[in-house]
Amino acid sequence: MALWRVRATVDDRPGYLSVLTASLALRSVNILAVQVHTTEEGAVDDFLVDAPDALTESDLMAAVAKGRGRDAFVARAEAQGLADQPTRSLALAGRLVHEPDLLGESLVALLDATDVRWRPASASDVAGFHGGRMTLIDPAGGCLEVLRALPAFTPAEFARAQALVEVAASVHRLHREQVSLLLPDGTELVLRPAVADDLAAVREMHDECSPATLRRRYPGGVPGEARLRRLLEPARGITLLAVAPGGSVTAMATLSVEGDLGEVTLLVEDGWQRRGLGTALLRRLHGHAARTGLAAVVAHTAGDDVAMLRTLRRLGAETFERDGALVSATLPVADRAPAT
Template sequence: MALWRIRATVDDRPGYLSVLTASLALRSVNILAVQVHTTEEGAVDDFLVDAPDTMVETDLMAAVLKGRGRDAFVARAEAQGLADQPTRALALAGRLVHEPDSLGDVLESLLDATEVRWRPQGSTDLPGFHGGRMVLTDPAGGSYEVLRALPAFTPAEYARAQALVEVAGTVQRQHREQVGMLLPDGTELVLRPAAQDDAAAVAEMHGDCSAATLHHRYLGGPVPDESRLRRMLEPTGGVTLLATAPGGRVVAVASLTAEGDLGEATVLVEDGWQRRGLGTALLRRLHTWAERSGLAAVTAHTGADNVAMLRTLRRLGADRFERDGALISVTIPAAGRPVGDETPATSG
């Protein structure tokens, strides 16, 4: 028996796929995997099959035509094709997380492409696909052109490829935004943007914080559960930064959420890492992010007894302090932007 890949278009009507599979079965062709791609021309059926050694390409092509398939493509396949395409795409996405510069090789592997070219910004090509040519938008600027002879690309393949390009762009951006921080005692930390897969490490860090530290961060409210922590790691319109110690353990987390032209900053530093300049460094980076994003000001809410936090906010340029009982709302203007009489956002 030998592995083959078969792709053919059939009318997207009840029973037509079964006619094609029956035609293959009559010739002792065993279907190992199948995917159906919906297109304007009909349903594109993509098979991985095990066929008798005596069968050749023309035999399989004849079986497809007998089963009412058209625009057929038949080629020998490798054992790696036994993995279905979604599983294959997930494995390639995992590779990109560790090797974002391997995007060209990843696209070639995903799409069985003959060539992948990056084109600089300014190209007149619009994103999309036609036949064996695909153009993908690079979030960092420019585009990728992907070529193969046969078969023609499908909408599902285009969507998977564009998703992988965006994964690579996100990882590369995080690497660029990652910086080192040297503490006075010589300990080197890494400050970087958070991602969804940091949720477990951030939850573990919360568990290592004292009740007093958590009280200052959440102002007496409940510590967030896992689902809320995940939302905090990638806030809409904002950013979350982590500080990691040698070995990758998370020791501090700071977030900026934006509403209108105001951003609200929060910071949590594990007890053993406090009073070492870590919270100040994270808040300063959040403030810089707010300036780059065009926000007018950054607000923070803290308890009146949190002297260390208030001192840090003053050093960062806070110019307005509003007290409401035991709660103080602090405003730090962004450089070059006027601050109106907006009411600071309520702590969530």
């Protein structure tokens, strides 16, 4: 028996796929995996099959034609094709998380492409595909041209490739937004966006904070694990972490967004307070608000939190409104970039 890849287009009507599979079965062809791609021309059925050694490419093409298939493509397949498409895609995405520069190689593996070529971007570049050529915007800059002689790319394959590009783009953004911070005493920390995997380290930081520090940050009570997980990756905002050389989280600052207004919150572990860490985190969140087109940023803090109020004034807060023991400070975002 031999492995083959068989692709053919059939009318997208009930029963047409079964006619094609029956025609293959009459030749003792065992279908190991199948994917169906919906296109304007019909349903593109992509099979991985195990066929008798005596069958040739011409025999398989004839079986496809007899099964009402058209635009057939038949080629020998490798054993790695036995991995189902979702597993294959997830494995490639996981690889990109650790090595985003391998996007080109990952696209070749995902699409069974013959080549991926990089070129500088131009104003007319738009992601899309036609026949055996696919254009993708490289998150690191430029464009990627993915080439394959046969078969032609389908909308489903383009969507998978775009998803893989988004994974690489997210990792590039994370690396780009990561900066080093040198404190006055010479300690070097890393400021970076939070991710879901930071949950345990952030929970540990909360455990190290004093009750007074937690009460100032969470007047309504310290959040449980589910809410803390949502704080790490807010739907329309960002959470930044300060990470010490040993990997422990020493502070977190969150920008939550509603409309064109943002709200910032800050928690700094007791042993790291009054060292410029909170100011650095809030300044970066303020910059993020400007880049994303927010009109203003609001911070709520206890009226007796002198250090936080001083920090907010240093960052340009102009309006302070007291409501009982709580003070709300507004930081305008004057030179904001257009929202995208």
